[in-house]
Amino acid sequence: MKHSKRFTELKSKVDKDKLYPLSEAVKLVRETSGLKFDASVEVHVKLGIDPKKGDQIVRSSVVLPHGTGKTKKIAAFVTPGKEKEAREAGADLVGGKELIEQIKKDGKCDFEVAVAVPEIMKDLAVIAKTLGQKGLMPNPKVGTVTPNVKQAIEEIKKGKADFKNDDSGNLHIMVGKVSFEENKLTENIEAFLEAVKKAKPDSIKGTYLRGVTIASSMGPGIRVQL
Secondary structure: OOOOHHHHHHHOOOOOOOOEOHHHHHHHHHHOOOOOOOOEEEEEEEEOOOOOOHHHOOEEEEEOOOOOOOOOOEEEEOOHHHHHHHHHHOOOEEEOHHHHHHHHHHOOOOOOEEEEOHHHHHHHHHHHHHHHHOOOOOOHHHOOEOOOHHHHHHHHHHOEEEEEOOOOOEEEEEEEEOOOOHHHHHHHHHHHHHHHHHOOOOOOOOOOEEEEEEEEOOOOOEEEOO
């Protein structure tokens, strides 16, 4: 793959064999963002797991102290008595069976995250495939199936992010924008890595965190010292 001259120049600022202290890596990630718009900052974690084994799946969530810089559109699947509460908390789409029927009919999911009360989960079965394919199915493991929809919605608005390993045993998450102050990016990354450590499956016996890399959108990867 041929990179632009600009990318090659930015990449030359990063020593690919060096493990950078987090504060230094964050400074570099801001300096090596070659895009004219406010690029996202992403963290990629290589885990020492076997993703084919069900008891080694890493899935959890974290409330980033300074948010991600992006507002997510939230759908709340609730019973009639919870609709007012969900709207006041900031949900963009609120409904029960009628909202489920609408999604079943047109197959459109005009939202980026969904929360649901436990009582409505049986009704969601008819659109489980549609939601699942887009990674939108509410899940109690990450707190999106809960009787306390107000708290769930407020946490998402504050910067709650879910994470789950991919088929190669890696995690990927957005932790902010290059315009963020360095200390805010650092604190977001530290909060995420702490959540990853807490999500370690009991069945893992070897090295759990194999490597951490941070990068801006289209920017070079910077390896972080653990």
